[in-house]
Every structure is written in C-alpha cells, then in structure tokens.
Amino acid sequence: MRLQRLHLQGLRCIGDLTLDLDPGFNVLVGANGAGKTSVLEAAFLLSHGRSFRAGARDVLIQRGAAGLSIFSTVVHDDGTVHRLGLGREGARWEARLDGEHVAIGDLIRECAVVCFEPGSHALIAGGAEERRRFLDWGVFHVEHEFLPTWRRYQRALKQRNSLLRSGSTLDDRLLSPWESELARAGEFIDQWRRSYLDALLPFLRKQAALLLPELGAVQLRYRPGWPEDEQLATVLVAQRSRDQSRGHTTSGVHRADWSLSFEHAPQREHLSRGQEKLVALICVLAQAWLDAERRGEWPVVCLDDLASELDQAHQAAVVQSLQGASAQILISGTEPPGVLGSVSVKMFHVEQGYLAPLL
Missing domain, CATH: 1.20.1050.90 (RecF/RecN/SMC, N-terminal domain)
Structure with a gap:
C-alpha cells in the first residue's frame, strides 16, 4: 500500500500542507523544528491512532488552532483506493473512511505504517x-x-x-x-x-x-x-x-x-x-x-532523522534492505542521506511548516 496524497492541517507547527508522495523513496529535508517529523507523525497517526512521540497528546494541535485534521488517499496493491481522515478537537478523535464516520480501529485496518524514530x-x-x-x-x-x-x-x-x-x-x-x-x-x-x-x-x-x-x-x-x-x-x-x-x-x-x-x-x-x-x-x-x-x-516505512541516528554503514544496510522491497518509504533529515545517492527519490524541503522550493 502507499499514501498517494497527504494533507495536514493544524498539526504542531503545520498550518496547511499537502504532499503528493512517490510510491518509492520520499525524502523530507529541512532545519530542526521545520515540521519534517510531523509529516511522518501524521502517517503514523493514521495507522496507530496515536503519536510515536512521548507525551504528545496535549501538544499535537497547532497553537491557536481549533483542531487538527489529517487526510490521505491510500492505494492498495490490488488497486483498491480509500480516502482516510482523522481529526481531533480537544480530546475527541474522529475517524472517516471514504467520507463515512467509522471507529478508529476500522481506519487503522486500512493503513499500515511502521516507523523508526x-x-x-x-x-x-x-x-x-x-x-x-x-x-x-x-x-x-x-x-x-x-x-x-x-x-x-x-x-x-x-x-x-x-x-x-x-x-x-x-x-x-x-x-x-x-x-x-x-x-x-x-x-x-x-x-x-x-x-x-x-x-x-x-x-x-x-x-x-x-x-x-x-x-x-x-x-x-x-x-x-x-x-x-x-x-x-x-x-x-x-x-x-x-x-x-x-x-x-x-x-x-x-x-x-x-x-x-x-x-x-x-x-x-x-x-x-x-x-x-x-x-x-x-x-x-x-x-x-x-x-x-x-x-x-x-506497509509504509517511515525513518525519522535517519542520518543522525545511524552511521553511514548502517544507513547503507537499511537502504539495501528496503531497495529489494516494493515499499513506500518516508525519510526525514536536516540533509539528504548520502547513501541515497544512487537511489531514485522524490525530495521535499520543509520550512517552518510549509513546503518550500528546493534550491
């Protein structure tokens, strides 16, 4: 499965952001605090109904925003397409599947995301x-x-x-x-x-x-x-x-x-x-x-801040492990990992919660 489009509103420092993702490697680069991890966090939320960040529940919603929402089009390998939505106002979560209100468990079943952070x-x-x-x-x-x-x-x-x-x-x-x-x-x-x-x-x-x-x-x-x-x-x-x-x-x-x-x-x-x-x-x-x-x-594979967590040799081993897979991969970092030099990637530059053109 893959996330075809990811649309975020009111999540941490992100006001309104839409990403059209590649089926393979997607790399998000930017300064610390720019919002890169929040994009991966949004994908994880759709798949788990919770954040991977400790103590994140009370600070997920952007300061001054009434709530947050995450939308994505999910394409399964058999060609099935679903529209997923997850929103929150205060402490209450609301899930949607193809426009219908559903239990969060039904949403999670349609979206599988694993994350290393x-x-x-x-x-x-x-x-x-x-x-x-x-x-x-x-x-x-x-x-x-x-x-x-x-x-x-x-x-x-x-x-x-x-x-x-x-x-x-x-x-x-x-x-x-x-x-x-x-x-x-x-x-x-x-x-x-x-x-x-x-x-x-x-x-x-x-x-x-x-x-x-x-x-x-x-x-x-x-x-x-x-x-x-x-x-x-x-x-x-x-x-x-x-x-x-x-x-x-x-x-x-x-x-x-x-x-x-x-x-x-x-x-x-x-x-x-x-x-x-x-x-x-x-x-x-x-x-x-x-x-x-x-x-x-x-499942979608998210690797947050890969270059700072692993040395070059282990980064290369991870890429080697995943190159043989038909997985959609989201990687974040302050710079593009050098080990991706020979890999076809789609690059995003995240700057203060917005997508900015790459120089």
Whole structure:
C-alpha cells in the first residue's frame, strides 16, 4: 500500500500542507523544528491512532488552532483506493473512511505504517507496555478477531479491578464470571501473540544478520503474564486475596512481555545505546517484512532523522534492505542521506511548516 496524497492541517507547527508522495523513496529535508517529523507523525497517526512521540497528546494541535485534521488517499496493491481522515478537537478523535464516520480501529485496518524514530530505542530499553503495543499492532493486522477480543478482555479486567477495590468480601458469584471472561479472551490473545512472534523470528534473524552480525545468533523470549505451567483461570482465582490487597489484577495478558537476546549479548544491559537503537530498527524492519508477507502488500516505512541516528554503514544496510522491497518509504533529515545517492527519490524541503522550493 502507499499514501498517494497527504494533507495536514493544524498539526504542531503545520498550518496547511499537502504532499503528493512517490510510491518509492520520499525524502523530507529541512532545519530542526521545520515540521519534517510531523509529516511522518501524521502517517503514523493514521495507522496507530496515536503519536510515536512521548507525551504528545496535549501538544499535537497547532497553537491557536481549533483542531487538527489529517487526510490521505491510500492505494492498495490490488488497486483498491480509500480516502482516510482523522481529526481531533480537544480530546475527541474522529475517524472517516471514504467520507463515512467509522471507529478508529476500522481506519487503522486500512493503513499500515511502521516507523523508526529517535524514541524507538524504548522498544528495547523501555517498559513492557511499548513492546506489547508493537506486538499487538502486528497481531491486529493479521487477526481480525483480535480487536473485539481485546476489548472484551479490557472490559472484564476493568470489572474485576473494580470489584477488587470495592473493599467488600471477595464473592465468587461476582468475580467468577469476569475471571472466566478474562481467561477465555486472554487465552486467545496469548495464542495469537505466540503465533505472531514465531512468524516474526526468522525476519528478526535476517535483519540482525544484516545490521548487527557481530552479536551472533538471535533468540526471542516471550512471557505471557502468568506462570507458563498454569492456566490463567486457575491463577486468577488463586491470586484474589493478593490482587485485592494491591487493588488490581496482577496476572494476565496485560502483563505480558517479550525480549530479544544475542549470542554475544545475552542481556539487554550488554547492549550499548547505539546497539539498542539498531535492535529496535531490526524489530521495525522485521515487522514490515512480515506484514508484507502476511497481507500481500508492504506497509509504509517511515525513518525519522535517519542520518543522525545511524552511521553511514548502517544507513547503507537499511537502504539495501528496503531497495529489494516494493515499499513506500518516508525519510526525514536536516540533509539528504548520502547513501541515497544512487537511489531514485522524490525530495521535499520543509520550512517552518510549509513546503518550500528546493534550491
């Protein structure tokens, strides 16, 4: 799939901006703070319903603007064309698909975007929530029942937590229905996650061999959020008293995590900050390759500030990895990456939130 045209209004420093994008490499250059990253952020918002920038929710809307809007025409590899729209006024998001109001989940299903950006190292060095988000986005795009199942799980989790905090005596008649729902939905989510990670591992190994061959063989560990040798339903009953004292449910798929280890770096602490970034990039590229295989078309690949995040050798390796793909790629930087010299690109100069002619 590709974004044919991207139109932004009121997003950060961007007042009104339209880009007609190339199906291949698109490079946005400009000074720091010019709005380059906001263009990539807009594509990511259409695909995830959230920004990749930490703490971004309260500052997404341009100062003085009533709201923001993002529109794009999406062309799928089978020739299907859809018009996507995402807008926000205050705290309320509104999604449109071909002019009709839809749930954000329906919008996200039509638009797949992966992104590597300066904060991506949190996928490796940050908390488990970031890794669950990465995992669940991938599962969402291949398992159509994932979202309704996840919503059932969250509803049951909220109800169980409310009962735990009520201060009343634990009543099996009240807790049992919600625990049964948690266990049923949780088992499905766990199975889908395991299956997805099993499929992702060969792509992780291929990208690791390209970007970090010195670290040796890659292993992946998944922790479901409760003891591997027990059933979630049994664990929930056994932990009622402990969970009541803590005021929340301490076991379940909402506590899951996964991690990568290498033959010559078996623990995350063995990685340098630069290697953490490269491992995060390996994950992003592997997810893009798997998504392309599973769905039959490539997601849009965004690489924010590529030249400042990677040295020349690793930039060249990334370009080499993507040149063999039929992916639309958006790259930002203060200058065009030198490794793109032999690649056909469409260049945009972003200046103070506007497109300016290239000199």
